[in-house]
């Protein structure tokens with residue numbers, strides 16, 4: 001068949017979370033759409049991201065609780081891990097989540113869907129990998145991201161893997177060297193370790209997860225180092241493919257002796273790279289930043305004043321699922337409205353790492369406040385003596401909250417500890433409502449709950465801001481271990 005030339009109002013490149021959101025919004029206003037997908041339908045989140053990673057973490061957490069039996073005075077053995085069964089459940093449930101997404105895609109109008117990779121030929125024209133081309137009045141870039149793999153890792157040859165590979169395993173390997181102590185490395189590394197896999201986590205510059213507050217970061221480093229081999233500032237001298245796997249020669253700390261260990265795989269979790277370097281942006285008039293991402297307005301997703309919009313991981317800014325979804329819908333709405341483009345307020349930043357202890361970041365980070373010279377106070381609480389956390393043997397953690405000294409408004413926080421996935425939400429909601437610390441303290445806190453730890457941090461913050469009335473810290477009406 002000779003190559004087809006199609007003309008549409010809106011072309012959306014990528015049918016992941018942001019592309020699907022964009023499609024739903026744009027579809028409300030036009031029937032002239034091309035929704036293009038080069039890879040597999042199903043989204044990164046459901047196929048190889050959020051969902052399968054949490055499916056791997058779940059059995060690891062359950063088994064870890066059994067390791068605490070004796071501390072509770074319980075007798076019983078720690079369950080053996082049936083790696084094949086663990087991975088079978090991960091794959092089955094993953095497939096179920098992917099099937100839900102695919103059902104949604106199935107319901108999209110068949111005449112809108114195109115299966116091919118797209119590349120810009122000029123500002124309005126896309127060349128497709130199937131030989132066809134599309135002329136579009138407006139275009140949305142929703143191409144997502146892919147693992148960033150330093151060249152250094154290539155010597156691991158066929159034993160170099162990423163998150164794209166892990167969830168297709170039919171059994172657990174014996175050993176994995178995880179590179180990158182960011183979100184993926186912490187989540188997958190700890191889960192594999194707790195499922196009996198020999199894991200070493202190799203970080204860089206003592207960074208851990210998304211933490212920028214030095215006190216919380218140091219606490220996190222100390223805590224994770226007690227849990228599994230974690231070389232947070234080590235030096236890797238050599239990575240070599242050997243007969244039985246990948247041999248890694250390294251120093252755990254700068255002054256340590258050299259160690260040589262062999263692993264089945266090297267898992268690269270060293271950040272992600274936006275899929276914007278391979279879509280022909282050089283053929284457009286878009287201005288790019290130093291990462292190669294088009295300059296765009298995060299309140300409208302519009303690139304400059306152009307008819308091109310960018311959403312989700314493709315813009316590299318907040319590579320999280322709920323943000324990709326919001327950005328996709330905003331881009332879809334504005335592409336349909338163009339040239340009258342609306343700005344929408346963005347949600348308060350919220351990040352959660354599903355490690356144990358969990359990590360939470362909300363609102364403005366310590367780094368952002370410090371670098372911008374904001375005069376902020378810090379309220380800190382340790383979870384080591386927090387009542388409910390001790391009861392549950394989950395009493396590891398440190399929360400630091402930041403408040404504005406002039407207005408008493410809560411600005412943000414960084415934390416590691418029990419139940420942070422819930423505490424971080426409460427904090428994000430109160431920050432989005434622009435509540436003062438005093439107002440938040442008027443809200444009900446039950447007893448005995450982990451939220452009482454959050455209340456203690458808020459009370460310390462109020463005191464640090466010099467704003468009364470100041471309830472006595474560790475007051476008796478707060479209940480023991482608040």
Ligand SMILES: Cc1cc2nc3c(=O)[nH]c(=O)nc-3n(C[C@H](O)[C@H](O)[C@H](O)COP(=O)(O)OP(=O)(O)OC[C@H]3O[C@@H](n4cnc5c(N)ncnc54)[C@H](O)[C@@H]3O)c2cc1C
Pocket residue numbers: 013014015016017018019036037038039040041043044045048049050051053116117118119142143144145163184275278279311312313314318319320321322324
């Ligand atoms: C291991 C892992 C765990 C994660 N866990 C969480 C979590 O717990 N919580 C959270 O909030 N976020 C998590 N994330 C992040 C989250 O998955 C992403 O932010 C989100 O999926 C991004 O959605 P997207 O629409 O931008 O990209 P995607 O869903 O990746 O969609 C992009 C689509 O574009 C297609 N495409 C690319 N280039 C082209 C082209 N040229 N032509 C046509 N199609 C193209 C791709 O094939 C893909 O289908 C995780 C990510 C990973 C990797």
Ligand SMILES: NC(=O)c1ccc[n+]([C@@H]2O[C@H](COP(=O)([O-])OP(=O)(O)OC[C@H]3O[C@@H](n4cnc5c(N)ncnc54)[C@H](O)[C@@H]3O)[C@@H](O)[C@H]2O)c1
Pocket residue numbers: 150179180181182183184185187202203204207208209210269270271272318319320351352353354
């Ligand atoms: N729970 C969640 O919400 C969740 C879970 C997984 C992923 N994600 C998203 O996916 C994104 C990507 O995750 P990620 O963990 O790949 O990236 P990341 O940016 O969180 O962490 C990458 C880490 O790798 C380190 N690193 C880089 N090069 C290295 C090297 N050569 N050796 C050792 N360490 C090196 C970096 O210093 C950094 O700490 C995250 O930013 C997040 O937005 C979210």
